[in-house]
Amino acid sequence: MAKHGCVAVYPGSFDPLTNGHVSLVKRALNIYDSVIVSVARNSQKKPLFTVQERVEMAAEVFADEPAVMVESFEGLLVDYVKRRKTNVILRGLRAVSDFEYEFQMALMNRKLERTVETVFLMTDFRWLYISSTIIKEAARLGGDVTELVPALVVERLQEKYGVVPLPKTS
Numbered sequence: 621m622a623k624h625g626c627v628a629v630y631p632g633s634f635d636p637l638t639n640g641h642v643s644l645v646k647r648a649l650n651i652y653d654s655v656i657v658s659v660a661r662n663s664q665k666k667p668l669f670t671v672q673e674r675v676e677m678a679a680e681v682f683a684d685e686p687a688v689m690v691e692s693f694e695g696l697l698v699d700y701v702k703r704r705k706t707n708v709i710l711r712g713l714r715a716v717s718d719f720e721y722e723f724q725m726a727l728m729n730r731k732l733e734r735t736v737e738t739v740f741l742m743t744d745f746r747w748l749y750i751s752s753t754i755i756k757e758a759a760r761l762g763g764d765v766t767e768l769v770p771a772l773v774v775e776r777l778q779e780k781y782g783v784v785p786l787p788k789t790s
Contacts, residue, residue: 627706628652628739631697633660634674635667636773637681638755640747644712645688647741654687656704661694668756668780681770698733709738714748759783 628648634641634657641657648655659674669677671692682688693700701709709729711722719740726738750768759765759777766774 626652626708627654627656627704628708628710629656629658629697629701629704629706630710631658631660631693631700633665633667633752634678635665635669635752636674636755636769636777637678638747638750638752638769638773639767640712640714640743640750642681642770643744643747644710644741645682646685647744648710649685649687652708652710654689655710656706657682657688657690658697658700659690659692661692669776673776677770677772677776680772696732698729698736701736702733707736709736711738711740712743713740714743714751 628651630641630645630648632641645655645657657678659671659678661671667674675690675692679690682690697709701707709726711726713719713722722738722740726740729736729738747768755765755768756777759774760781760783762783765777769777
């Protein structure tokens with residue numbers, strides 16, 4: 621598949637990074653030369669993990685992928701994208717409910733900076749139902765999230781919540 625020869629910025633809170641996020645980055649690498657996973661500092665959400673922890677986890681997950689860079693950012697996304705000398709914002713869509721919010725954000729970013737484009741990729745069907753919020757809630761209550769997040773994230777969730785997943789029942 622031909623690549624566009626540029627860098628895509630994939631912003632988010634990544635609190636925590638899920639297999640859906642990882643899948644999206646890997647698929648984006650089929651289109652773009654590299655992807656910057658950009659962990660938002662000024663999220664309005666109350667994060668479980670610090671920005672530093674989220675950056676470290678993502679960097680470790682993508683350590684074997686030289687075309688992926690992980691860093692944090694704050695301020696306007698379009699300003700950050702321009703500082704990174706690219707014009708592509710990558711966003712994932714799980715369902716129609718995601719589209720309305722993402723569409724509004726894309727239009728606002730376009731209004732703020734005409735040269736920045738938002739590209740949407742549909743989430744792989746295996747990850748349609750998961751979100752970081754759902755993952756945290758399941759982990760907090762001792763649920764087994766091992767198939768939904770990278771192994772490193774499972775360990776960090778267990779450390780944060782001080783719980784070990786309940787054994788699966790038949």
